Amino acid sequence: xxxxFTLSECADFLNQQREGRILLAAHIRPDGDALGSLxxxxxxxxxxAFSADAILPDSIPDYYRPMLPETGxxxxxxxxxxxxxxxxxxxDSARKDRVAAEFFANAETNSLPVLNIDxxxxxPAYADYNLVLPDAASDTEILTMLAQAATWNISPAAAEHLMxxxxxxxxxxxxxxxxxxxxRTAAMLREAGCNYEKIMTACFFSKAENLARFEAELLFRYxxxxxxxxxxxxxxxxxxxxxxxxxxxxxxxVIEILRAIDGPLIAATIRNEQDGFKCSLxxxxxxxxxxxxxxxxxxxxxxxxxxxxxxxxxxxxxEKILLKxxxxxxxxxxx
Numbered sequence: 001x002x003x004x005f006t007l008s009e010c011a012d013f014l015n016q017q018r019e020g021r022i023l024l025a026a027h028i029r030p031d032g033d034a035l036g037s038l039x040x041x042x043x044x045x046x047x048x049a050f051s052a053d054a055i056l057p058d059s060i061p062d063y064y065r066p067m068l069p070e071t072g073x074x075x076x077x078x079x080x081x082x083x084x085x086x087x088x089x090x091x092d093s094a095r096k097d098r099v100a101a102e103f104f105a106n107a108e109t110n111s112l113p114v115l116n117i118d119x120x121x122x123x124p125a126y127a128d129y130n131l132v133l134p135d136a137a138s139d140t141e142i143l144t145m146l147a148q149a150a151t152w153n154i155s156p157a158a159a160e161h162l163m164x165x166x167x168x169x170x171x172x173x174x175x176x177x178x179x180x181x182x183x184r185t186a187a188m189l190r191e192a193g194c195n196y197e198k199i200m201t202a203c204f205f206s207k208a209e210n211l212a213r214f215e216a217e218l219l220f221r222y223x224x225x226x227x228x229x230x231x232x233x234x235x236x237x238x239x240x241x242x243x244x245x246x247x248x249x250x251x252x253x254v255i256e257i258l259r260a261i262d263g264p265l266i267a268a269t270i271r272n273e274q275d276g277f278k279c280s281l282x283x284x285x286x287x288x289x290x291x292x293x294x295x296x297x298x299x300x301x302x303x304x305x306x307x308x309x310x311x312x313x314x315x316x317x318x319e320k321i322l323l324k325x326x327x328x329x330x331x332x333x334x335x
Contacts, residue, residue, distance in 0.1 A: 003129050007142075010117070010131040011150035017050065020086025023077065023112075024054040027093040028100045031252055032168025032203060035064050037091040037117075037139040040161035042072045044143065048152040053085075057100035059249040063206050067164065067198075069157070076102055088112050090127065092139040092165075094120035094300050117142055122291065122300045137177040140165030144185050156193030163194045168203055171256065176286065176304060214244035215257060225264065231326050232264035235315055236271035255280050266290060266326055270318055276311040277318035293325045 026034035045052035056073040116127035121134040140162040223234045258267035259282045281290035289303040299308020
């Protein structure tokens with residue numbers, strides 16, 4: 001039976017796990033919060049008398065690679081290697097099928113207990129143990145509070161990863177998920193010795209020239225408005241990605257360029273996936289939930305930031321479905 005933890009209960013539970021070995025995982029196609037959670041928790045555990053390893057997801061954006069720890073990261077464990085672990089902690093993954101561990105899809109076939117630590121409001125508490133706090137700005141905010149509740153030491157290196165998740169999921173403290181607690185958490189991580197300048201430079205001021213040129217042409221040729229200007233979106237066309245030699249893993253922040261344009265209430269990017277189209281969504285107005293839009297198309301996420309994948313054969317089909325669901329959301333809130 002699934003158990004729901006409070007913060008203090010989770011801290012007590014983890015402090016009883018020092019005799020075993022812990023395996024960490026985050027979601028596929030990791031963003032700054034997923035990587036910050038994964039690496040931050042890895043260091044927190046290993047620096048506080050635990051034994052832990054972390055599964056490094058593929059497709060990591062280039063600007064995060066210099067920040068990865070030198071040790072503790074591992075690939076997908078074999079069945080024999082999996083038997084070494086007594087607990088798995090999954091972070092920043094709202095759904096079971098988003099976990100960056102292939103074996104986890106068939107987790108019911110093994111006896112490894114799982115702790116799910118997350119901040120997505122649509123998380124169904126799918127693990128054996130669950131700490132889900134939807135009011136947290138990032139998963140790393142939860143981990144910081146957890147470390148404090150467990151009376152763990154937070155080293156400068158661990159603080160750096162935790163701050164990375166906090167900074168990226170709040171857009172540098174610009175987004176509406178930034179609370180007074182978020183700012184207090186950031187202050188505590190700075191006091192713990194994180195290299196704030198390094199984080200900000202890596203996340204916001206280290207854009208490759210080919211990516212800048214790609215973004216310029218994307219806005220000029222592929223950006224569209226719809227629904228009386230309330231919706232703005234762009235298609236990350238394969239030919240444009242190829243022209244500027246852009247890997248999709250490095251386009252994580254493109255949607256924020258669209259969100260920054262004055263006027264539209266909802267922004268989106270659409271890109272090709274192996275078996276369909278991936279859509280990222282952002283809202284600029286709390287009245288309009290992109291989480292609700294994404295869930296209507298089989299996806300999920302936060303109310304102000306969400307995503308979904310459409311198993312369709314053409315961009316035009318994906319575009320039509322997306323615009324219809326956005327229109328439904330806009331009309332629902334106007335009636």
